[in-house]
Amino acid sequence: MxxxxxxxxxxxxxxxxxxxxxxxxxxxxxxxxxxxxxxxxxxxxxxxEHMWPHQVDHRGAESADYYLGRLSPKFGWFNAPNGFxxxxxxxxxxxxxxxxxxxxxxxxxxxxxxxxxITxxxxxxxxxxxxxxxxxxxxxITYEDVVPYYEKAERFIGVLGTKEGLRTAPDGIFQPAPPPRVHEVLVQRAGRKLGIPVIPSRMAILTKPLNGRPACHYCGQCGRGCITASNYSSxxxxxxxxxxxxxxxxxxxxxxxxxxxxxxxxxxxxxxxxxxxxxxxxxxxxxxxxxxxxxxxxxxxxxxxxxxxxxxxxxxxxxxxxxxxxTVGYGLSGYIPALAGMRKYDSDGIGGMHLYIPWWEFDKKNKDFPRGYHVEIGGGFGMPQVGSFGGVVRRHEGYGRALKKHIREEYGCFVGLSGRGEMIPNxxxxxxxxxxxxxxxxxxxxxxxxxWSEHELKQASHMHKTFTSIIETMGGTVIGLRNPEREGQGISTGGSIIHxxxxxxxxxxxxxxxxxxxxxxxxxxxxxxxxxxxxxxxxxxxxxxxxxxxxxxxxxxxxxxxxxxxx
Amino acid sequence: MSSNYTRRDLLRNAALGAVLGGISDDLMAEVHLMAEFDQAASGGVYQPKAFATGEWATLRHLCDLILPADEVSRGAIEAGCPQYIDLLASGSSELAMILAGGIQWLDSMARGAHGKPFMSASPEQQTALLDRIAYRRNDSPDLAAAIRFFELLRRMTVDAFYTSKIGIADVGYMGNKGMTKFEVPVESLQYAIQRSPV
Known part of the structure; x- marks a missing residue:
């Protein structure tokens, strides 16, 4: 036909x-x-967007598969319809x-x-x-060939960020960036001590109205899809x-x-x-x-x-x-005692990090792997969801009033660091x-x-060392396994970063x-x-x-x- | 309108559909509508789908032992944890088997040690039994299945509790609302910086 x-x-x-x-x-x-x-x-x-887990009887878990260790065919029940x-x-x-x-x-x-x-x-x-x-x-093609089109795209879709003058993270056309959350400020201070830059993230989220689209209302739920179109979706x-x-x-x-x-x-x-x-x-x-x-x-x-x-x-x-x-993916999280007992606040903000770490060793000659990675920062007082307290439950065994107390006291005291690095085609x-x-x-x-080749495995190992030193510089404790096997096993499954x-x-x-x-x-x-x-x-x-x-x-x-x- | 049998069937189909990626939103909406209907039809008293009466009583009690009421918030039963577990178990014979098996194990152990089922044992006797399976350090071929059972039950109870209104208030989550400007309280920032080594 x-x-x-x-x-x-x-x-x-x-x-x-x-x-x-x-x-x-x-x-x-x-x-x-x-x-x-x-x-x-x-x-x-x-x-x-804005739906609570208790508004649905399975709370977002969908089925028993989540608890039986089976991978979900979807990306998460609350997320915008996106595929499988x-x-x-x-x-x-x-x-x-x-x-x-x-x-x-x-x-x-x-x-x-x-x-x-992330833009x-x-x-x-x-x-x-x-x-x-x-x-x-x-x-x-070269960077210069693409610059006019980076500018057109940034102007049209709207990107928040700050001009930093870093070669590894070229500046774009930016709307104002929101202030950092408390845990992000602590990562930034640790980075200063370690010589690692921690700068405002660059995100396709509006902080000023653009082409009839209103500014972000800071609910932190970009992944669920934005009713007000304050972030970019095609x-x-x-x-x-x-x-x-x-x-x-x-x-x-x-x-x-x-x-x-x-x-x-x-x-x-x-x-x-x-x-x-x-x-x-x-x-x-x-x-x-x-x-x-x-x-x-x-x-x-x-x-x-x-x-x-x-x-x-x-x-x-x-x-x-x-x-x-x-993309090479590797993550590590830590418990940060400095955050314990802090007065809580609505830390939802934009969907995702307010600060991130651009790659900082691009001109270093003697490292044992090529290219580099950026680091995404997680943490804050997130909406409690299925799985939110899995880490605390693993850390603190047992049951009863003590378990409730642990969960209450450690809520919002964690920082997650996710490396996203370059893979060499092979x-x-x-x-x-x-x-x-x-x-x-x-x-x-x-x-x-x-x-994966040795390049990526060594990169993941470098991520592990970096994240450990950031967490420990913050006075924190790395959560989970720390043995050398973790480094090899910890690298993401090919395809799973969806890049x-x-x-x-x-x-x-x-x-x-x-x-x-x-x-x-x-x-x-x-x-x-x-x-x-x-x-x-x-x-x-x-x-x-x-x-x-x-x-x-x-x-x-x-x-x-x-x-x-x-x- | 909807017998428990049809509901269980529907849930099984829904779970199967989810595995295959073929579940429709309409089907899921139907499941939730039926859950509401079931609760209304039973006059507010929840009728378990995946558990026999005795198992259900034990499950509720275990949830309450995992997250009891304390000076800050009410307990797992008020937060609807048993219903959440029942819902997922009614869609998965594998999960239902693990949970029923764990409850059975507790009863057998209580009978062996004290001559009565778990629910009739004293609080101290119950705690002593649970302590055997609440810690990974006790892992052994004899206890492996029971430890796995309790770990699952703990995770599910915690998930259900902290996604309930009671649990959200307990930890003090303040978000899920719109605001015109994002701000961080100076007091919180100063507190953390003062306590931070950097």
Whole structure:
């Protein structure tokens, strides 16, 4: 079944990348058909902001699985609808010995519904990793190429922060940052003593009204979705407003199967399955922007085989699916006696940290691992939720009045430090089509291969030492196991930080990359990728802002190429 | 309208759906509506779904021993902890088995040592039995299952208690409201800085 009139551009996926492309193209007067594999979103109805756990009889635990040690298929009951760790009828497989988890969003707005709103620019050196230490590859673009688009993205979505003049954390266009919470001030003071910078975080949360969106009301529940759209989510900030231009045709529940190419090798149509009617449909297009998330985008290209593109589309180089990375995650928490007995206050604030630690040893030569990490700070008097006091219950065995007293006295006395570091791409970590398995739509699924290298394990070990010294400098005690095994075991499972990227990478050399510096396929001039798949490296800065900036840059380039008649 | 049997079925399906990622919001809403209905239909007296009458009495008593009323707040029973545990156990035969098994173990031990079930034992006898399974240092092949049972029961009781209105007031959480400006009290900041080594 074919649609009657072709769209100018079909955008596949509605997260940070697809949302930005839709916003930019629609406002340039280009007709966009936006395909989302999940249902639509109604923030007024779907968000659980301000709901108490006792308003639901399972209190947010959902089922006994939580207590039986089984991983939840979802991301947390109170969170905004955002997708799944496991989807019925849509499996993926892992190679023997591989431990990898793939989070997939199936909802308008994708992961921007739940993400941490952490909004960091990459540094100049992040675009030149090979030139810096001989590992990985340089990007085909520089920091200066991206700066105008960082600025456009920051101005439009709204980012709070402070100008610090640090090379490792380039300043952006900032709204005022909220003051730090007490435990964050203590971390900052410990950092001062240890020579570790602790600065206001940079978050996609408004502290001043912007484009009709009111400022934050400091309930700390960004992850549940914000009814007032005071933080960035692509649905509320980009897609709903873009639809008012009349240039956006949003199709929900559209699971894309294949990109169809014509005799000249260009994409002529996108084939998708309407999940509601189970019908296969096609939408013709002049150009296509794939922004389905790194691995889903790679899967789509690999599945779009034709005689002219036998290895899949945009894959004459064979790199599609390769260079898969995730962020290195490691966490440690401590009990801080200085906080005990303090007068309580409403510490909800913005969703997430008010202060964070940018990487501080980027120019240190003799450390035993390459690259670095940033540190996210947790703590405060959070809303009691299922699991909130699990740590205290483990620390203090027994029962009765003493247990109640421990919980009461230790509430709000903990600090959590979460390292988020750079992984170096390696040949053992990639995804490919599993030749033996298809999903319920008949689409071949991905098989993952994953291995951390010594670089990441040593980095996690460095995190452990750093966090221990920060906690102990604060006069605190590290909670949990401290033996050397903890360091090796403590590193996150691949995929679990949900920063997977690199699977359709850009580059100057068409033999070693799938896309040029504008995210345009070397092999197919009307095919673009606008999620994190094009990233050449996975710096210690969360990818969302760079996804938005590069998607913005790609959109303007595509619009100009269309105007010139090149696409 | 809804018998306990249908409710249990519904919950089992809901739990299964959750595992497979296929649970619908409508189904979950139905579960909550039915929970309210069940409570209303029983005239306010909660009817356990996953436990026999004797087990239920013991479970309630154990919850209360884990988090009893004290000078600050009321106890686990007033906070609805047993109902929370029953709800999750009624959706999972595995959890129900662990909990019923633990209660059974306490009864057997009390009968062996004192010739009567756990609930009829004296407070001192009950405490002595619980002390055997309330600490990881007592772990042994004989006690492993009972220790796991009590650890689960403690976690669930604590979760239910501190997410209740009673528990929230006990720890003194002050948030979940909107404010126009975020501020930190100077008094709190100074207090912590004075006590901090840095």
């Amino acid at each position: 074919r649609s009657s009139s072709p769209a100018d551009v079909v955008v596949i996926g509605s997260g940070a990348g697809g949302g930005t492309v839709t916003h930019v193209l629609a406002n340039l007067g280009i007709k966009v058909t936006l395909l989302e594999a999940g249902p639509g979103l109604n923030p007024a109805k779907d968000f659980k 760790w496991e989807i019925e009828g849509e499996p993926y497989t892992t190679a023997p010995g591989t431990n990898f988890r793939w989070f997939r969003s199936r909802i308008l707005g994708g992961r921007t519904n739940h993400y941490g709103r 960091l620019r990459f540094s100049d050196y992040d675009f030149k990793p090979y030139s810096t230490d001989g590992l990985g590859d340089d990007w085909p 649905s509320q900030v980009q897609i709903f407003p873009a639809m008012k231009t009349g240039n956006v045709n949003l199709i929900n529940n559209a699971m894309v199967r294949e990109l169809i190419t014509g005799p000249d090798g260009k994409v002529t149509a996108v084939s998708y399955i309407d999940k509601v009617t189970k019908q296969e449909k096609q939408v013709r297009c002049r150009a296509v922007v794939v922004a389905a998330s790194a691995c889903e985008s790679a899967r789509l290209l690999l599945n779009s085989k034709s005689p002219r593109h036998p290895n899949g589309l945009a894959n004459s180089s064979g790199v599609v699916g390769r260079y898969l990375t995730d 040949e053992h970590s990639f995804c490919e089509i599993d030749p033996n398995v298809v999903d319920r739509f008949g689409i071949p699924v991905l098989r993952f291969h994953w291995r 997977e990227l690199g699977t359709v990478r850009m580059g100057k050399d068409p033999k070693k990359s799938a896309l040029n510096g504008y995210n345009q396929a070397h092999d197919v001039k009307n095919l673009f990728v606008a999620d994190a798949a094009p990233f050449v490296s996975n710096p210690d800065k969360n990818p969302t802002l760079t996804i938005c900036a590069l998607a913005w840059r790609t959109s303007e380039y595509l619009a100009e190429e269309m105007r010139k008649g090149n696409v």
